[in-house]
């Protein structure tokens with residue numbers, strides 16, 4: 027076995043690999059970019075080497091720097107994690123050339139599966155079933171169009187070198203094909219440096235079921251069962267589970283064996299995932315990922331195995347620790363990916379400092395013999411105070427639960443999500459909770475269109491514990507005010523110190539709030555008369571008491587007959603209330619402090635996130651309709667098209683192709699008056 031390895035990655039997967047190293051007594055070396063000098067993964071490893079600038083291209087994608095770091099630190103092997111260089115042949119080759127073991131498959135296997143098109147050709151000859159489509163070398167646009175017409179719409183365009191759903195375009199009609207092809211090629215070229223595409227019949231209501239395989243250098247190949255990853259947004263996984271619900275055992279075996287055949291066809295070694303698309307009882311090969319997957323923890327939970335340990339053992343030349351008959355499934359596991367993003371704004375990535383981060387009580391990748399199993403496990407690469415930057419994937423954490431049955435795992439997941447508290451970037455926590463508790467998901471009626479089909483229900487406004495949350499916000503504000511006054515008067519009791527309060531005489535204080543989500547202002551009137559206290563808002567008056575709970579941010583209150591406890595995280599004048607599994611935010615309208623605030627102007631078109639301008643589709647003077655695409659931005663390797671919010675005339679374009687823009691920067695000026703006049707005329 028190795029005694030020192032370098033982890034060529036960052037974030038949660040680097041921390042995850044470091045945890046297994048620690049358990050096995052292997053020294054770990056981290057690499058980091060300018061943006062990650064104080065990152066969690068650096069602290070998780072025994073040593074760390076700086077490799078370059080903040081962007082991935084300047085750091086985590088620098089083959090030369092990483093190999094040099096491995097050499098200099100004396101690491102015997104490199105673990106690439108997922109993403110970045112994990113499926114990069116040149117990197118695997120450079121490691122081998124430097125005499126450092128690459129913890130992954132042989133270069134030839136990466137090459138064989140690196141191109142979706144070539145992989146499909148290979149699988150065809152190994153008799154693994156394929157989705158009808160075109161994966162030929164000839165990339166002539168007219169030919170591709172004819173092939174798509176022949177396959178029949180809808181078709182799916184994929185970047186042959188692609189991954190992570192990037193570059194994929196569903197084309198519904200022949201007349202949309204050319205534009206979709208251009209857009210797919212553009213995103214493929216920028217994300218993967220290769221614009222080759224393939225076309226597949228777009229299956230309706232399919233499931234994504236994948237099989238974990240493992241092979242050693244001695245000819246052993248096994249499958250570690252399946253995962254269902256059907257719940258996706260923008261073709262990216264959101265929730266994953268193992269085993270795939272409702273799969274008959276013969277089908278489980280057939281898929282497992284097909285996956286093993288696929289791995290054997292490329293002389294595979296190490297951890298790999300064979301992805302299938304399934305409709306009814308039919309399954310077709312989609313691709314093989316030649317690395318550890320983001321969702322590997324659900325497989326660890328149901329097999330009780332540490333897959334990183336298996337990777338290390340196989341890379342060191344040891345045989346697979348278990349044979350196929352020795353592998354057993356135990357219970358059910360579900361993983362939810364907690365992202366910094368805006369679900370309601372098309373899942374746009376969100377950035378910012380994690381001012382407050384509280385995850386449910388769980389195990390941070392449990393260390394110990396058999397230690398991968400826990401009722402709740404959290405794999406995270408960030409801590410409170412860290413920043414989600416635009417440079418890398420905006421994942422905050424993976425929340426993984428295990429239960430004896432799927433029902434038990436589901437209720438555990440729902441419970442765990444209720445305990446997640448994040449202040450700073452927007453997150454998908456509430457959205458995940460809605461999916462987990464939705465009928466289609468909880469009944470196991472899974473397919474890749476689940477989110478889209480149930481869009482309205484998943485995005486509709488829900489009833490939140492509004493009155494309870496206001497009571498807690500008021501408690502926190504009264505506590506803060508009283509606390510400050512108390513310090514001034516050297517009196518520890520906040521009640522005797524409340525500003526304006528007079529013993530035995532009526533006292534009222536108006537707390538002006540803004541409900542952040544509803545963008546509505548409302549006053550809450552706190553009154554005390556003798557021993558009686560009331561809180562009045564929304565035209566309802568209730569008896570009110572409050573107290574400080576145990577631990578930071580904890581408060582309790584009674585409002586009428588309601589008793590509520592929760593946490594209030596105060597960020598300046600913003601009061602973030604977490605109670606009854608919901609998050610609500612109120613801004614205290616400190617009228618004196620904000621007298622000078624101004625309003626935003628109309629007709630401004632601003633960047634919804636930091637990123638780069640990759641196409642400007644209009645010129646000054648252009649008359650546009652509402653929704654006309656104006657500018658295409660790229661952020662986090664995804665294209666985002668910014669459309670006109672209303673009809674008007676473009677009077678100025680403020681950025682050019684290639685420019686980097688900050689979050690909220692004005693991109694162009696749209697003259698909306700003109701259109702209004704024109705319509706009147």
Ligand code: ADP
Nearest residue numbers: 188189190191192226227228229234261312474
């Ligand atoms: P990537 O490597 O970019 O993740 P995949 O080929 O793995 O791309 O596909 C990602 C997802 O896109 C799948 O999980 C599935 O939801 C959807 N998908 C892929 N191929 C098809 C298809 N032919 N028909 C319908 N959906 C598909």
